Amino acid sequence: LLILKATKRVPKKPLHFNDFRDLASRVDTHGVAGQELFGSEYDIIIIGGGTAGCVLAARLSEEPSLRVLVIESGESSVDLEPSNIPAAFPSLFKTKYDYDLSTVPQPNAGGRSRDWPRARLLGGCTTINAMMFHHCAPSDYDEWPKFLGKTKDNSIWSYEGLKKYFLKFETFIPHKDHSDVDISERGSSGPMKTGYFGYNSYITQQWIRACEAVGIPAIPDVNTSKGTLGVTKVMIFIDQRGRRVTAENSYLTPEVLKRPNLRVCVSATVTKLIFDNSGDKPRAVGVEFTSSRDGPRIEARARKEVILCAGAVHTPHILMLSGIGPADQLTSHDVTPLVDLPGVGEHLMDHPAIHANLLDKSGHSLGWMRKTAGVNFKAISALFQWSWMGSGPFTSNLGEGIAFIRVDANPKLLPDPSLAEDSTSGPECPDIELFVSPMGHPPSGKDITEPSFGVHAVALRPTSLGTVRLRSNDPFDSPVIDPRYLSTQHDVQVLVEGIKALIRITQAEPLASKVLDKAGDDDRTLDHHLFTATRAEIEEFVRQRVNTLFHPTSTARMARREDGGVVDEELKVYGVRGLRVVDASIFPTIPAGHTVSPTLAVAEKMADLIKAEHTQA
Numbered sequence: 001l002l003i004l005k006a007t008k009r010v011p012k013k014p015l016h017f018n019d020f021r022d023l024a025s026r027v028d029t030h031g032v033a034g035q036e037l038f039g040s041e042y043d044i045i046i047i048g049g050g051t052a053g054c055v056l057a058a059r060l061s062e063e064p065s066l067r068v069l070v071i072e073s074g075e076s077s078v079d080l081e082p083s084n085i086p087a088a089f090p091s092l093f094k095t096k097y098d099y100d101l102s103t104v105p106q107p108n109a110g111g112r113s114r115d116w117p118r119a120r121l122l123g124g125c126t127t128i129n130a131m132m133f134h135h136c137a138p139s140d141y142d143e144w145p146k147f148l149g150k151t152k153d154n155s156i157w158s159y160e161g162l163k164k165y166f167l168k169f170e171t172f173i174p175h176k177d178h179s180d181v182d183i184s185e186r187g188s189s190g191p192m193k194t195g196y197f198g199y200n201s202y203i204t205q206q207w208i209r210a211c212e213a214v215g216i217p218a219i220p221d222v223n224t225s226k227g228t229l230g231v232t233k234v235m236i237f238i239d240q241r242g243r244r245v246t247a248e249n250s251y252l253t254p255e256v257l258k259r260p261n262l263r264v265c266v267s268a269t270v271t272k273l274i275f276d277n278s279g280d281k282p283r284a285v286g287v288e289f290t291s292s293r294d295g296p297r298i299e300a301r302a303r304k305e306v307i308l309c310a311g312a313v314h315t316p317h318i319l320m321l322s323g324i325g326p327a328d329q330l331t332s333h334d335v336t337p338l339v340d341l342p343g344v345g346e347h348l349m350d351h352p353a354i355h356a357n358l359l360d361k362s363g364h365s366l367g368w369m370r371k372t373a374g375v376n377f378k379a380i381s382a383l384f385q386w387s388w389m390g391s392g393p394f395t396s397n398l399g400e401g402i403a404f405i406r407v408d409a410n411p412k413l414l415p416d417p418s419l420a421e422d423s424t425s426g427p428e429c430p431d432i433e434l435f436v437s438p439m440g441h442p443p444s445g446k447d448i449t450e451p452s453f454g455v456h457a458v459a460l461r462p463t464s465l466g467t468v469r470l471r472s473n474d475p476f477d478s479p480v481i482d483p484r485y486l487s488t489q490h491d492v493q494v495l496v497e498g499i500k501a502l503i504r505i506t507q508a509e510p511l512a513s514k515v516l517d518k519a520g521d522d523d524r525t526l527d528h529h530l531f532t533a534t535r536a537e538i539e540e541f542v543r544q545r546v547n548t549l550f551h552p553t554s555t556a557r558m559a560r561r562e563d564g565g566v567v568d569e570e571l572k573v574y575g576v577r578g579l580r581v582v583d584a585s586i587f588p589t590i591p592a593g594h595t596v597s598p599t600l601a602v603a604e605k606m607a608d609l610i611k612a613e614h615t616q617a
């Protein structure tokens with residue numbers, strides 16, 4: 001920390017409002033830089049300055065006639081070093097920057113609850129995530145119209161239509177070691193920088209070669225219109241200085257924050273939406289917010305619309321607190337139902353993941369980075385390297401090599417797959433993701449003292465559906481989260497196949513001889529027992545060890561209302577006026593990969609649509 005402090009640049013003064021009583025009085029009485037002030041109303045209020053919220057704030061305020069207010073529960077992450085240092089993000093879990101959520105005990109997954117980190121920071125989960133950049137499978141978006149009872153031809157949603165927005169948010173920075181990337185498939189002028197400026201550990205390099213040896217094709221880039229199947233070094237949101245790229249530091253730049261028609265209010269938690277009930281349908285006209293459970297409630301008004309960008313847990317929570325949701329559930333918590341919308345908080349999806357830990361003999365494990373390893377020489381010198389040169393182990397995103405595969409299409413790897421149901425969006429869509437970490441990830445409550453590495457399997461198209469429900473009508477009580485992990489046999493089968501694939505890869509060359517240390521076979525804190533396990537034992541391991549890949553989606557999904565949809569094709573909430581949802585909760589179903597990029601692309605697309613709607617009128 002001392003080193004960091006000594007080497008830290010002088011932080012720029014942030015341009016956010018964190019005293020919103022001041023904001024309220026500013027709204028009423030003062031001018032900013034000679035501009036006419038906002039009056040007591042804005043045109044658009046964005047709830048949550050997270051991944052989608054930052055995109056909307058920056059893009060909507062490009063239109064000078066739209067007065068935009070963002071209300072974010074957290075503070076700025078720009079000068080928060082554990083966020084800026086790519087490998088340090090787990091140290092933010094269970095701090096004040098994390099909502100510190102957990103699931104209810106999972107009956108099909110060892111009966112235990114699981115921790116669910118979600119960032120309480122401007123920039124949302126892009127400030128604490130693993131920075132993997134992934135478009136998911138093109139067919140994932142081509143199936144969205146189906147959920148609206150439409151086809152690709154008469155819907156605004158398709159991969160082709162979204163592609164422009166994937167490119168719009170991105171600036172790809174070429175890297176000398178990855179000259180085979182086709183830059184015509186990459187964005188060149190967007191706010192979010194992508195590239196290969198993360199650490200590429202020896203362990204990862206051997207793992208990728210072992211994947212190739214068992215028949216997974218090497219591809220230079222998993223984010224092209226050609227599809228996503230194959231193995232590669234992961235492309236990430238880290239810039240040339242080795243620093244995390246977030247939605248905040250990319251979209252809410254000082255220039256954007258200086259716009260007179262944009263206000264970004266931090267440390268302000270929205271407690272409910274305000275409606276005008278005088279018309280045929282309730283109309284969202286503003287929000288109530290506060291600094292703390294007992295803090296004074298403050299109102300801000302929106303003339304045109306309110307947009308919920310609070311993420312897949314808090315968006316349904318705020319809707320329900322405001323009377324929009326399953327009427328019986330609301331009534332049982334003394335919330336007066338305004339619109340009976342049973343889909344709110346239903347259809348929760350997440351990517352279940354298995355993390356297995358193996359002993360490393362290569363000497364390249366980054367296990368010395370773990371908090372429990374304490375202060376050590378390697379950590380200090382690596383911190384210096386990151387601080388001065390923006391390179392080295394601290395630029396690891398901890399999931400450096402990645403493979404997307406289909407259970408039914410890799411006979412060399414999985415010769416006798418047993419998967420009854422294909423839940424993918426098409427033949428080019430993966431159902432398993434495998435990745436490697438240069439350090440082990442022990443299950444909670446355990447530690448690994450030996451040098452280890454982690455291998456991981458993820459079910460990309462799970463069929464288990466969960467719920468987010470009210471705990472009480474107090475906005476400061478976290479909602480009740482039940483992902484219902486492994487409640488379908490499909491999800492168990494996919495993860496068992498994923499473990500089988502990991503075992504095969506780990507025993508292939510060059511990983512087997514150069515990295516895997518057989519001495520781990522006798523170590524009960526590691527997972528070498530998987531090499532000799534029966535199918536039943538692997539299944540039991542899956543149930544005990546399944547965890548989140550931190551990708552909750554679909555709790556306010558875009559679908560027909562009669563099918564449990566919450567928003568229509570333009571992401572407007574059914575049954576009310578003036579209210580939209582733009583974040584990961586609108587995905588009709590979970591895409592087969594990492595969820596930041598789809599969230600950014602959807603937000604970029606919606607910004608165009610919303611601007612057009614309000615400026616053409």
Ligand SMILES: Cc1cc2nc3c(=O)[nH]c(=O)nc-3n(C[C@H](O)[C@H](O)[C@H](O)COP(=O)(O)OP(=O)(O)OC[C@H]3O[C@@H](n4cnc5c(N)ncnc54)[C@H](O)[C@@H]3O)c2cc1C
Binds near residue numbers: 123
């Ligand atoms: C640990 C971790 C690792 C991950 N790794 C990856 C990865 O490598 N690659 C990838 O693509 N995805 C990854 N993800 C998932 C990805 O980050 C999220 O899916 C995505 O960022 C969600 O964006 P969002 O806009 O829906 O929500 P968020 O980014 O979570 O934004 C929601 C915002 O709303 C604010 N908010 C909530 N409630 C209120 C309220 N009442 N009032 C005011 N503000 C409120 C929050 O503070 C937050 O800023 C990871 C996530 C986590 C947590």
